Amino acid sequence: DTGVSQNPRHKITKRGQNVTFRCDPISEHNRLYWYRQTLGQGPEFLTYFQNEAQLEKSRLLSDRFSAERPKGSFSTLEIQRTEQGDSAMYLCATRQSYEQYFGPGTRLTVT
Amino acid sequence: EDQVTQSPEALRLQEGESSSLNCSYTVSGLRGLFWYRQDPGKGPEFLFTLYSAGEEKEKERLKATLTKKESFLHITAPKPEDSATYLCAVQDYSNTGKLIFGQGTTLQVKP
Numbered sequence: 001d002t003g004v005s006q007n008p009r010h011k012i013t014k015r016g017q018n019v020t021f022r023c024d025p026i027s028e029h030n031r032l033y034w035y036r037q038t039l040g041q042g043p044e045f046l047t048y049f050q051n052e053a054q055l056e057k058s059r060l061l062s063d064r065f066s067a068e069r070p071k072g073s074f075s076t077l078e079i080q081r082t083e084q085g086d087s088a089m090y091l092c093a094t095r096q097s098y099e100q101y102f103g104p105g106t107r108l109t110v111t
Numbered sequence: 112e113d114q115v116t117q118s119p120e121a122l123r124l125q126e127g128e129s130s131s132l133n134c135s136y137t138v139s140g141l142r143g144l145f146w147y148r149q150d151p152g153k154g155p156e157f158l159f160t161l162y163s164a165g166e167e168k169e170k171e172r173l174k175a176t177l178t179k180k181e182s183f184l185h186i187t188a189p190k191p192e193d194s195a196t197y198l199c200a201v202q203d204y205s206n207t208g209k210l211i212f213g214q215g216t217t218l219q220v221k222p
Contacts, residue, residue: 042212
């Protein structure tokens with residue numbers, strides 16, 4: 001257990017619905033990352049927060065995706081109007097020094 | 112553009128049969144190279160960070176090495192519990208510290 005928690009662990013939704021995931025980081029880590037991982041691939045970077053500021057977004061993050069980190073604590077990732085191609089594992093990681101520690105992930109299935 | 116390629120994609124070993132996993136990378140400036148272990152349905156678990164060519168790190172049956180173009184993860188006398196996907200990632204000197212991952216090597220160790 002890295003101390004990074006994510007909820008829910010699994011989410012099944014119908015195409016077109018909105019979903020929101022939550023990440024609770026290790027309390028003293030001010031840097032937070034979201035990644036997406038599809039089957040058989042390594043994680044791909046989505047976005048980065050330092051405290052409450054969102055400092056980088058990948059071009060993978062379409063306008064249907066939005067992420068927030070109010071007050072520099074927990075973070076949420078919302079996907080609007082989900083598509084079947086959004087089915088993946090969504091991973092949150094927080095950083096101490098240069099190492100990133102990952103949560104257990106949220107598995108999203110869009111039917 | 113930073114890029115990471117891992118080989119082989121899959122590896123089957125008998126218990127006790129030592130082998131190596133390869134991670135080839137191209138990066139504008141290497142801040143660190145990271146190895147993670149990932150079990151099915153879980154988030155990546157941090158194993159090692161390597162910072163400069165010639166550096167080596169060891170943990171139990173695993174040893175990671177780094178050159179200017181590639182890294183190796185050597186597994187000595189593996190056990191079935193070493194079965195997992197091993198991910199390699201690089202971090203450059205950008206301010207965000209995001210990780211660029213390879214696709215992973217799935218290791219199966221048979222008793």
